Amino acid sequence: MFIMEFNPTREYAAFLDKNDDLKEFREQFYLQPGTIYFDGNSLGLLSKRAEASLLKLLDSWKQHGIDGWTQGEHPWFFLSEQVGAQLSKIVGAKPEEVIATGSTTVNLHQMIATFYKPTGKKTKIVIDELNFPTDLYAVQSQLGLHYENIEEHIQYIRSQDGHYYTHEDIVAAMTEDVALIVLPGVLYRSGQILDMKALTKDAHQRGILIGFDLCHSVGSVEHSLHDWDVDFAFWCNYKHLNGGPGAVAGLFVHEKHFGTKPGLAGWFSSDKAKQFDMETSLIQAQNVSAYQMGTPHLLSLAPLLGALELFNEAGITRIREKSMQLTEYFIQLYNYYLGDYDFALNCPVNNDLRGGHVYLTHSDSARICKALKAKGVVPDFRAPNGIRIAPVALYNSFEEVYEVVQILKTIMDEKLYEQFKNEREIVA
Ligand SMILES: *Cc1c(COP(=O)(O)O)cnc(C)c1O
Numbered sequence: 001m002f003i004m005e006f007n008p009t010r011e012y013a014a015f016l017d018k019n020d021d022l023k024e025f026r027e028q029f030y031l032q033p034g035t036i037y038f039d040g041n042s043l044g045l046l047s048k049r050a051e052a053s054l055l056k057l058l059d060s061w062k063q064h065g066i067d068g069w070t071q072g073e074h075p076w077f078f079l080s081e082q083v084g085a086q087l088s089k090i091v092g093a094k095p096e097e098v099i100a101t102g103s104t105t106v107n108l109h110q111m112i113a114t115f116y117k118p119t120g121k122k123t124k125i126v127i128d129e130l131n132f133p134t135d136l137y138a139v140q141s142q143l144g145l146h147y148e149n150i151e152e153h154i155q156y157i158r159s160q161d162g163h164y165y166t167h168e169d170i171v172a173a174m175t176e177d178v179a180l181i182v183l184p185g186v187l188y189r190s191g192q193i194l195d196m197k198a199l200t201k202d203a204h205q206r207g208i209l210i211g212f213d214l215c216h217s218v219g220s221v222e223h224s225l226h227d228w229d230v231d232f233a234f235w236c237n238y239k240h241l242n243g244g245p246g247a248v249a250g251l252f253v254h255e256k257h258f259g260t261k262p263g264l265a266g267w268f269s270s271d272k273a274k275q276f277d278m279e280t281s282l283i284q285a286q287n288v289s290a291y292q293m294g295t296p297h298l299l300s301l302a303p304l305l306g307a308l309e310l311f312n313e314a315g316i317t318r319i320r321e322k323s324m325q326l327t328e329y330f331i332q333l334y335n336y337y338l339g340d341y342d343f344a345l346n347c348p349v350n351n352d353l354r355g356g357h358v359y360l361t362h363s364d365s366a367r368i369c370k371a372l373k374a375k376g377v378v379p380d381f382r383a384p385n386g387i388r389i390a391p392v393a394l395y396n397s398f399e400e401v402y403e404v405v406q407i408l409k410t411i412m413d414e415k416l417y418e419q420f421k422n423e424r425e426i427v428a
Contacts, residue, residue: 003351004325006332013402016329022314022322022393029242029395036400039378040392041216041357044242044307053306054244057298074305077272080248080296081289086308087250090241090316091214091233092224096287097255100237100248100301101268104215105134107234107251108182110291112142113263115209115232116180118153122207126173126181128157128165132188135213139182157183163190163346163359170199174206181210185217185233186355189382191347193221193355197228204229215239218250219311220356220392222320225252232257237304240356240392241311244303248296253288266293314394322393324351326401330358330389333405341412346386357390366428367420371411374420377404381428 006012017023028047031037037045060072069077083100091098102110116125123146127139143150157173159165164187174181181203186193196212203210211232217223219240225233233252237243253260262269265282269290274283284290311319328351334343347359362368362385369381380388391401411417 004328004332006329006336008333008336010399010402013329013398016325016398020322020398022318023397025310025314025394026397028310031395034376036377036396036404038389038391038396038400038404039380040242040395041220041239041388041390042380043238043245044219044240044392045395046244046303047242047307047310049306049310050242050244050303051306053304053309054299054302057302074302076296076298079298079301079305080268080292083248083301083304083308084250084288086304086312087237088252089312090223090308091218091250091252092222092228093226093252094255096258097226098250098252099288099292100304101251101292101296103246103249104213104234104236105138106293107249107291108135108138108213109142110251110262110264110293111211111232111234111253112139112180112182114260114291115211115257115263116142118146118179121177122179123147123153124155124175124178124180125153126155126157126178126183126208128159128170128183130159130162130165130187130189131182131184131213132215135182135184163187164192164348165194167195167198170194171202174203174208176206178206178208181208183210183212185212185214185223186221188216189346189386189388190359191216191355191357191388193217193348193353196223196225196230200228200230214250216355216357219316220320220323222316226254229256230254237307241304242307242394244300244307246300247304248301251288251291253291255287258286258288258290259284260290262291264293268292268294268296311394319393323356323391324354326391326393326396326398327351327354327356327358329398330391330401330405333402334358334360337405337409338412356392357388360387360389361385362387364417364422366424367417367422368408368411369428370420371417372404372407374416375407375411377407381424383424383428
């Protein structure tokens with residue numbers, strides 16, 4: 001199961017860092033002295049490259065005014081497609097299948113509005129009860145546009161242990177009354193990777209469309225969305241992809257669906273050559289661009305140019321490999337040093353099933369997180385009782401993993417968390 005040798009010393013952590021072929025990327029990021037940032041799965045850090053591309057966009061506004069739409073190094077009119085092409089390498093798609101647009105939540109609404117077409121008895125949408133709340137609320141509200149009693153048209157996948165799904169749990173929900181399935185690529189708490197390829201095949205065999213929320217899988221694991229034949233996918237770019245708070249999100253629509261009418265249209269759904277004809281009815285783009293709505297949020301798009309350039313230089317294959325090593329190393333150290341403190345490790349131990357973070361639960365989790373923060377470690381707390389720890393490949397080191405485990409051990413040995421209330425903060 002483990003791919004690495006293990007040795008519990010600090011020297012070994014230094015040895016792993018020395019042999020890390022992504023180590024130079026760390027210098028590209030703004031890390032705060034005295035802080036160990038293990039929260040890149042919630043908000044990735046600013047890189048110098050992302051900062052530069054944002055400043056460049058401001059400068060193009062300064063210099064060109066309205067002509068920035070077509071002039072300058074990165075004309076704004078084509079920027080969503082340009083960033084989409086950068087994203088396509090990360091998710092295994094064709095450039096014309098990916099666009100940077102909207103937000104995760106907005107893109108999910110767009111996908112349901114576009115692809116949920118209940119017919120006869122086939123009216124249900126399958127979602128999983130462990131999914132991030134926004135996904136559940138979006139699905140529920142979309143169903144509310146069709147039906148008064150939405151619960152009759154939702155099928156929840158239930159987890160037997162509150163952390164994971166078996167393949168059978170999910171396939172059992174693919175009954176003949178199901179029209180559409182929306183699932184995460186990686187579960188946001190336990191970090192379990194779902195087998196997107198197999199699930200897509202299972203869904204299609206039953207005549208069901210399937211889409212994935214990649215918020216926790218994009219940038220942490222590899223995807224082949226096109227070859228897997230996934231119908232659609234959407235994700236945020238501010239977590240593992242370091243696009244900045246509120247960064248414009250990602251959207252994938254498989255080319256076989258090109259031409260499908262967008263459920264929520266706007267003038268940016270247009271064929272670009274026709275957009276400024278100002279016709280009264282839409283002539284839609286014949287690629288993923290059709291699922292945009294209005295003017296892109298350029299200031300939240302620009303950092304992605306630099307952030308993704310850097311990301312693609314490292315390459316998702318190398319990033320995934322180091323990410324697995326970092327989290328595996330954490331688990332090995334956890335087993336060695338933290339076995340006695342009533343933590344439970346509720347993420348997959350098998351590397352192939354674990355996304356980019358480690359998940360621990362403990363009845364004092366909220367205040368253990370506060371004690372970690374007081375010691376300069378940034379994890380995140382997830383209700384009801386979880387601690388997510390995300391050492392990320394581009395800017396974290398093995399020594400930081402080692403250090404965090406030692407700090408956590410001190411916090412537990414000396415009960416330092418008892419100084420804090422066991423309640424979450426307003427933003428956790
Ligand atoms: C972070 C996250 C979101 C966030 O959605 P926004 O529209 O960006 O607020 C949605 N779904 C999942 C699974 C997430 O992890």
